[in-house]
Amino acid sequence: MTLGDYGEIFMGNPQNLERAGYKDKGGNISYDPEFECTGGSSDPNDRQCAYETQESHVMGLETTGWDGRLMHLNMPSFRDPLCPRTLKYLFTKAKRPDDIRVRVLQQNMDDDVDCLEKYCEMMAQLREETGGGDTAKGGPVGEDCPHRDQIFIHAISAKEAAGPTYARGLLGQDMHAAYLKKEISTQDFCMSTDSHMDFEPEWDDKMVNMWDQCKNEYAVLSTYVANIDQLGQNLNGVHEVPHLCMVTFTSQVRTTATKCARNLVKPKLTNAIWGAGLSFSKCHAELKVPVDVHTPGIFDGEEFNRAARFWTYGYDIYTPNRVYVLHDYPGSQHNPKTSSWSHGSFGQEDLQNAYYRLNTMLDIPGGELDEQKALQLKRSKYGLGDRRTLDQLIEFSGVDLRHKRPTIDGKNRCGNLQWVPFIEHPKGVNFIPSFDDITEAPLDLPYEKSSVWYDPHFDGAGAGMVSREVIHDEEDPKEKELRHAEEKAAHLVFKEEAKQLAGNSHHADEHKRLAAALEEDGAERRHKEVVSSAAAAALKAEQMEKEGVGVVVFPPLLRGSPQSALAKSKLFFSQKEHGIEHLPMQVKISVILMIFGLCAALITSKRSVRDRRQKNSKKR
Numbered sequence: 375m376t377l378g379d380y381g382e383i384f385m386g387n388p389q390n391l392e393r394a395g396y397k398d399k400g401g402n403i404s405y406d407p408e409f410e411c412t413g414g415s416s417d418p419n420d421r422q423c424a425y426e427t428q429e430s431h432v433m434g435l436e437t438t439g440w441d442g443r444l445m446h447l448n449m450p451s452f453r454d455p456l457c458p459r460t461l462k463y464l465f466t467k468a469k470r471p472d473d474i475r476v477r478v479l480q481q482n483m484d485d486d487v488d489c490l491e492k493y494c495e496m497m498a499q500l501r502e503e504t505g506g507g508d509t510a511k512g513g514p515v516g517e518d519c520p521h522r523d524q525i526f527i528h529a530i531s532a533k534e535a536a537g538p539t540y541a542r543g544l545l546g547q548d549m550h551a552a553y554l555k556k557e558i559s560t561q562d563f564c565m566s567t568d569s570h571m572d573f574e575p576e577w578d579d580k581m582v583n584m585w586d587q588c589k590n591e592y593a594v595l596s597t598y599v600a601n602i603d604q605l606g607q608n609l610n611g612v613h614e615v616p617h618l619c620m621v622t623f624t625s626q627v628r629t630t631a632t633k634c635a636r637n638l639v640k641p642k643l644t645n646a647i648w649g650a651g652l653s654f655s656k657c658h659a660e661l662k663v664p665v666d667v668h669t670p671g672i673f674d675g676e677e678f679n680r681a682a683r684f685w686t687y688g689y690d691i692y693t694p695n696r697v698y699v700l701h702d703y704p705g706s707q708h709n710p711k712t713s714s715w716s717h718g719s720f721g722q723e724d725l726q727n728a729y730y731r732l733n734t735m736l737d738i739p740g741g742e743l744d745e746q747k748a749l750q751l752k753r754s755k756y757g758l759g760d761r762r763t764l765d766q767l768i769e770f771s772g773v774d775l776r777h778k779r780p781t782i783d784g785k786n787r788c789g790n791l792q793w794v795p796f797i798e799h800p801k802g803v804n805f806i807p808s809f810d811d812i813t814e815a816p817l818d819l820p821y822e823k824s825s826v827w828y829d830p831h832f833d834g835a836g837a838g839m840v841s842r843e844v845i846h847d848e849e850d851p852k853e854k855e856l857r858h859a860e861e862k863a864a865h866l867v868f869k870e871e872a873k874q875l876a877g878n879s880h881h882a883d884e885h886k887r888l889a890a891a892l893e894e895d896g897a898e899r900r901h902k903e904v905v906s907s908a909a910a911a912a913l914k915a916e917q918m919e920k921e922g923v924g925v926v927v928f929p930p931l932l933r934g935s936p937q938s939a940l941a942k943s944k945l946f947f948s949q950k951e952h953g954i955e956h957l958p959m960q961v962k963i964s965v966i967l968m969i970f971g972l973c974a975a976l977i978t979s980k981r982s983v984r985d986r987r988q989k990n991s992k993k994r
Contacts, residue, residue, distance in 0.1 A: 381405040381638035381695070383617065385788050390631065394620070395779065398786030405635065406790050410643045413792035424590035424690060424793050431591050431803050433561055440582045443473070444562045446657060448549065450479040450541035451489060451569035453532055453711040456702060458492035460571045465521050466500070469576040471509040475557075477526045478569065479545050481535040486711070489569070490527050494519035534719045536670035538650065539728075542566065543667025546660070553661055553806070560658035560804040567652050567699060570706040572602045577698040581654055584694055587640040591803055592689045595641060595654040598632055602700045609697070612636040617693045618647040619788035623778045626675025626732055630780075633788050638695035645771045645787040648681035648691050652699055659689050661806050666756035669728040670720035678773070679732050685767055686826075687759025688796050736775045737764060753827060755814035760825040761796040770794050797824040 381404075385391075388400040411423040427437045435442045447464065451457040457478065465471045480489050497520055500512030507513075513520030528548055535541065545566075552558045563582060574580065585595055598616045600609065609615075614636050622630040629647055663683045669676070681691060733741030734748050735757065742748045752758045768775055770791075774782040799805050800822055808817040820833035 378404050378637070380407055381642075382612075382636045383642070383789050384634045384636075385786050386620075386631065386633060391786065394622075394631070395781050395784060396786050397784035400786075403789050405638055405642060407640055409790035410793050414790075422793065422795050424588075425592060425798060425803075426589045427586075427591040431561075433559075433804065435561055438586045440470075440473075440563055440579075443559065445470075445474050445578055445582075446549070446558060446562055446564045446660075447474065447476045448479075448542065448545040448564070448566045448660075449476065449569045450481070450538060450545060452481045452535060452541070453483065453486050454489075454569045454706070455487045455492075455709065455711075456570035456705055457489035458487065458496055460569050461489065461493040461525065462496045462500070463572050464577075466510045466512075467573045467575050467577055468509070469579040471521060472524075474521070474578065475524050475526070477528065477545055477548055479541045479548075480527050480529045481532045481541065482529065483532045486532070490522070490525055493525070494522060536720045536724075537672055539665055539669040539672045539676045540667060540720075542650070542665035543669070546664030547667065549657075549660055550664065553657075558657055558661070560656065560661060560806065562657040563654070564657040564660040565652070565654045565699075566650070566660070567599075568701060568706070570702040571599075572605055572700045572702065574605065574698045574700075580696070580698045584641060584696060584698070585654060587695070588690075588692050590690055590692075591656065592659070593641070593655065594648065594659055594684055594689050594691050595652070595694045596648045596691050597652055597693055598629075598649045599652045599699050599701045600697045601704075602702045604697065605700055610636075613638070613696060615694060615697055617642070617644070617788065618649050618691075619645055621647065621678060621773055621780055623780065624674050625729060626672070627678035627736070627738070627773065627775070628674040629677050635693055635695070638693075641692035641695050643791050643793060644691045644693055645791060646681050646685040646691055646767060647771070648677050648684060650677055650680075651701060652694075654694075655689070656803075658804050658806065659684065659687075663687055663689070663759070664756070666731070668756065669731060671725040672728050672732065675729070675732045679735060681771075682736055682764070682767055683756075683758055685759075685770070686762045686764065688761035688798070690793065738775050739778060750815070753816055755809035755816075760821065760827045761799070762794060763826050766794060800824065 382402045383405050384402055385398055386396070386400040391398050391400050411421050413420060415421075425431075429437060431437070449457070449460065457480070461476065461478075464476070465474065468474055478489055482488070497512045501515060501517075502512075504511035506515035506517075509520055526548070528544060530544075549558060549564075553560075563585070565581070581595070585593055588595070597618055600616065614634050615638065617633040617635045618629055619633055620629070620631045621627050629649060635642055663680065665676075665680060669679075684691065730741055731751065733739065734751050735741070737748075742751070752764075753760075758764060764775075768782060770787075772781050772783065772785055772787040774780070809815060810817060821828045822833070825833075
């Protein structure tokens with residue numbers, strides 16, 4: 375085969391790569407599907423491929439296709455008038471509309487369009503225009519509303535909304551409840567997307583066939599999907615698709631500098647970078663790795679956190695090689711209702727705790743320093759998996775989480791990658807772990823030997839346990855001292871960065887610098903980035919710590935029901951596109967007021983000193 379016979383991968387613009395700390399020259403390289411198994415080695419003993427779907431996985435169903443399976447879609451919708459149109463498109467353009475189930479987390483005000491009711495009106499209008507028939511024509515004449523009983527609306531007031539992770543987390547709880555009622559099978563297919571989408575004809579069948587091409591029972595297809603103006607088009611004549619493979623650090627880890635791939639013969643293995651705009655997998659992935667509902671107000675940080683949890687549970691993220699689901703960016707961005715959260719039902723403490731959770735989970739500076747508490751969170755319901763380790767993730771992804779750097783070694787991991795082996799759970803891929811309803815601690819104890827959490831001090835004894843302790847005496851004292859020194863240094867760097875980012879002038883300068891860099895000519899020019907930060911929340915946490923005020927992070931945010939648990943306040947955000955943070959105006963205002971307060975205090979202090987000196991001078 376010649377160069378590019380399997381497709382090409384754009385590695386990045388050389389200047390942008392150098393600026394971000396990468397040593398790679400960028401440009402295009404040839405995609406090699408075999409590399410995923412061989413790592414470039416010709417030795418047959420080095421060949422290790424992902425777990426291709428076997429009869430032991432599928433519980434009596436076929437190993438390919440979706441006969442006997444359902445497809446479940448999760449869609450959070452915040453005051454979105456395009457939600458009904460999305461329902462219409464997904465059903466009328468599906469090959470098997472009768473086998474699709476949709477769950478919508480509808481966050482509306484009283485005067486907003488009801489997603490289900492408007493969908494039914496649209497289908498009635500379509501029947502009138504076409505004369506009726508199958509779903510593509512609006513359904514049979516006389517039918518009230520086709521597929522109405524396949525649509526489940528979880529409605530909450532927009533005033534109770536608390537951001538995308540909270541919405542997706544509630545949908546995850548709905549999914550789990552449906553699983554317990556046997557309404558969802560682990561071998562069904564699940565897709566998570568937004569409420570302003572369009573679809574290619576027979577998109578459902580095409581998505582399943584594309585997933586089959588991964589030849590990996592643990593595959594998750596994910597990317598930032600193309601705009602709806604590319605519907606039915608072969609982008610640039612080379613089937614160009616967005617490819618996620620790099621991150622930057624704001625207040626959290628944020629996917630950045632989206633690359634592209636062209637003419638891929640199959641989905642491409644990525645370095646564990648996941649996008650919330652499209653996620654397609656078997657349902658055992660959604661059930662095993664639900665979105666963390668305890669992260670109100672989070673936008674940056676959502677994607678890499680879930681990617682890390684997917685990957686450590688044994689799942690692999692793939693860039694789709696074709697575009698079948700598309701996003702209405704203009705329609706969603708130009709509507710002021712959907713582009714802002716005007717009634718956030720969470721306060722500063724909730725946001726601060728959410729960041730502490732995410733930092734702690736991934737060893738990012740600014741998280742919990744107590745090892746026992748950190749391990750409790752990592753092993754909890756919304757914690758890391760036990761098939762691969764966090765150290766393996768850092769090496770595979772290349773992201774230096776512990777020092778908040780985009781790369782650990784300057785290597786560009788957008789290209790060909792080798793799959794990282796793991797041992798399947800003895801109970802199989804369809805096993806869904808159990809957790810305590812209140813503490814969210816694991817119930818499937820003791821850990822078995824293939825688990826990365828296995829510890830012979832506890833699990834070897836075979837005794838059930840309520841809590842696990844951290845064994846300190848196995849680590850070399852010098853290594854421990856060095857590790858603690860590195861953690862402390864990284865923590866100080868984070869604090870200094872937080873102080874800088876909290877200042878408006880620094881924020882504006884960084885914004886202009888990165889925006890200017892990404893305006894340069896090259897394939898990355900379409901992917902503009904914005905630097906932003908919620909560092910003020912971390913600074914407040916530091917101050918509370920100094921003042922002796924307890925920062926409650928563990929156990930997780932469990933204060934009764936999720937909807938009533940969050941303190942109410944108004945936080946305003948602006949969403950331009952995926953990967954761009956909703957900026958909390960309340961945080962910015964608080965920082966400005968804090969700066970004014972400090973200035974006022976300094977002025978008052980200087981006046982006081984000057985008055986005392988003048989008074990003493992008069993006495994002399």
